[in-house]
Amino acid sequence: MDVDLLRPGTVPISPDTVLWFEFLLNPSLLEKHISKPSPDPSATDLITKFITINLEQTNEQNTKVIDVECNDVKVNPTPKWSYKNIALKILSLKVAAYLKWDLDLLLDKLPLHIQVVLLQDLFFITMDIVVEIPVLPDNLLDISSERVLFTLVLYHRWVLKAIVNRALNNKLVKPFPNSNSAIQENSFAASAINDELIRKLDAQAANSIHFLNAVLLAKDLKPKILKFDTFQILTEDSTEVKQDWNNVFTITEDELKCQIHYDLAVFHLLKEENKLAQTHISQAKELYAKLDTSKPLLYCSIEKEYLEGYCLACEVPVEGKSPSLTEKLFRSIKNQYANVIEILQADNLAREIILVHRDNLELDIEGGVANRKIVVPPGLLLQIQCLNLVRRVLDNEVLLGNYAFYIRTAKATGLEVLFWAFDGVLDKATDLDKQRIARYLLYLVIMGEIDGLASAILAKPKYVSLFNEKELMEIKKESLPTELDIPSILLSDDWDIEPIESTFVVKKNELELHRLENRLISSYDPRDIEILLRQIMRENPNYPKPLWQLHHSWEIPIPLQSVISSMPQGFLKDFFYILLAKSKDLALVKDFMKAKSLLKIVENEIQRNAQSLNEACHKSSLLGGNNIVYKLTRLVSWELLLTEICHSLYAWPPNKICDTEAVTTLCKQCISTIQSSDQLIPRQEIIEYCLVFLLNMSEWDYLMSLEKQWSTCEFAAALSNVAKHKNQKFSKEAWDIVLAACKQNRDMPQKRSSSNSGSANTGIIRDSLASISSTLYRLREANVLNIAISLLARLHNVLRDESFELNAVYLNIWPASIPSPKSYNPKIISEILFQLLTIALKYYPTNVPWLRLMADLNFVLGHHESAMKYYLEAIIVATDFFTLPIRNHIEDSVFRRMIKCCTHLQCYTQAVVLCQFLEEVDYPLAFKMAGNETKSVTLNDAMDAYYNCIWDTTILEYLINLHAKRGEHHRKQLAIKNIGLLELNSNNNEEIQREAANVRKARFLRALSKQYVYNV
16 A cells, blocks of 8 residues: 555555655655556546545635736636645646646546546646636637647647547446446546536537647647646745746647647547548548657557557558458448458458358348348349358358258259359368368258259269268268159049138238238328328229228327318328328327428428318318318417427427427417417417426516416416516415315316316316326426425425425425315325426436435335435435535435434444434434344344444444444454554544545445445
8 A cells, every 4th residue: 555545444554655645745755656567546546636635625714825816818816725725736737747648548537527627727827827617718829838838739639539538438337346446436426417518518619629720720839748847846835836837848740730630530530520530530640650659759649550440430541551351341331232242252261250240231131122222233142141151151150041041042043152152262261161061061961951952062073072972972862853652642633522612702902902001000101101092092992981090099189180070081181180190199109300290291281282272172161161271280380389399398408409499489479379369279288388388498477478367377377477586475376276276186186177268266276286287297497396396395394294394495485384284185295296306307317405305205205215315316416426525515404314214224234324424423323223233134244344434433332332242243343443443543633534534424325325326
């Protein structure tokens, strides 16, 4: 052991151990440590430690502070850094410089938030500015200064490489591996935060590309690399921060630009910008050839194998390296299977291509030909099948696929192709290969799989030589014609049986009609549906029923059904109905893109056939003549709007799904129709979805301006009023609406009323709890969700009337009591709140107040294991996976509830450890839990594992006495050993003891997370 892992309590501290703060006192220790072959901790672990300690100490009080002036660029006011803060920053930068600023290594080994802090420290030390990555000031473009050029190039390269690294390694790390890697744990816990940061970096990527391209165009650059000795560590006598900017490495302009070209090429390749990627990788290859790679490069970290791989991916030729057969195969597939036979023949000799690629090629061509999606020369598929058969025979692989059937089906041509495939390898085959070929051919002969095979083998001398005399006798025997003894009755057609006339005649046209109907039912391709409809109508003009009634599941909303049913019989009537029904089916299975495309096709077809529709309806005196096009267009546009809103709610946030401003405008136009004199109004479901969408878009002023006589608008207006003002004065209306709905639904939620109109006096009564809850479940905007959650939480507290209350944001804006609380069913409120929190956490999984509220709700409902899960998730997010001090973020009440959960789950050992987390340790409770520990059969063995997590000596002394009385000598020794380690560490200063306790807390909470959160 060489460096502080801060693990007091596991083993006594060795005299050779170097604690992290000793690097501050003796700077020479750092280079000596990290230059070891396998330093423990590693260089990247040290960076993480220095930065983590620095973050924890930033807000310390009563420290001596220094002012650092911003000489070059005025950005944010420079904070007051202590000498310790500055020294830790410099230490982390020295380690990064020792690693030659290898971004690949830093991205792989450091958590993302640690990388961000490291780069911010680099800006602070080199440029005297404070930045908040990923946002940089616009005036940071001057690259005349060597250290400014180095810092900016490193930062903008990191932006691109971080995006690429996240895209290529976006799989979750297996939680809690056997190693104690804090980096993996932090990456796992902060996944959502990292995703948000990557999204911000993605938005800044264009600026980084612009800057790096500007550097590539610049001439006469003299790039310098900051090295280990550039950064000067502070001493106890330091009065100012100075770095040795002359003590740097000098590199060539080619080396810098080669690395930039390479990074830009990889990024453009990720974004599928192939032309740009090809240009940059070509430039990188040319510059790399100029570099002296006989010795390690100071800055460029490109590996030649990767460079050549990217060149091949971008179709940039690589000198002295011919493409492999696998590469040739993929190029052939890309070029419509050009020269694929020659490639497979060569591979049968070289056996280089993985069999799965050859199998996929065969299956792709077979499927494409069968579905008529591709056209290949006649016989190509059979040739590929025979060549794959030969390869499998030579490799002694299991023969997949019915190759004998394909050869037999092709008759004489099949035998020719089979021998042609074997001829390609027979001359160069080894004795083992010839033995395998002979064994397979003999198997085919004996099994009689292919007619004429035995005769064909005997006619070819080079194949005859493959077999011994016994095998040749078997083949000759199979080649002779077989005489069958056929009974005479089978040779005569006079069996003295009366002829039977068939009473069942299958009509070909009926089978064809059934096939067309099945295709029409299963197809969702509008072009295919149109063709099938016209074909059925053309071939069966007297079809017994309308085609839109063909399938029982084809249903459309009543207003549309009424309009379309009143249209004259014809193709358009069936076509519109079926497309609308299939659009509804697609929306139900969340395939909103296809659903919207079908609705848009209906819209286009209505406009294209407007004149003929109006004329047909006018002649039939239907729908008021020319009104049909107007009505159909309006109704379909509202269905399209509904589908768009459902899509946005499903894939929240909707910015990348739809134009939110346009949808907002359409929602307002839709709602305005219910307040106009127009008789054609949208369905109530569409109005409700429009109101919810406007709520989620924070259109609160508009919603409050709506006429209150419409019951569907009242609840949305009430929520908007509260969301805008967030005080008790405006919360009464929303509170009353929910109360009225709950009282109306005393026993169970009722079905929503289909009425779409009403008055101010009856609007509240018609809003059933089902309607209220459906509106709540569609909320997505965080402020409105907070309002709704706090309302339900307050109502839950009032109805249950217990000492334990749920805590939520904005809880104080709601009334503290209600008249006749027994008239309400609290279980319904609990269920709605539970469902709403589940939906809210789906879209905002790192919201700590909601996680705690979900934990409290589960605790009240008696779901103690789920409550533990959500309490731990809240702690994980609040403390950045236990890297921040737990006491600063979680209060005693949470730990007391966790103790009660453990008690109910009979996890008494865990309850004992949690008693230590309280600000004042609850010894009576801890002793009681320790006494109950023997009742928990499942955790008896776990007691040993948790001894390392107990740091309170009073509890340990009690356990020693308890185990002595019970005769549990093994556990007694564990407790004695642990208390001895604690007494040894008591000689450390207060800061080290506090950090040791934090480490034990974090270790214990990680262990709980395995059990309750990740179920490892």
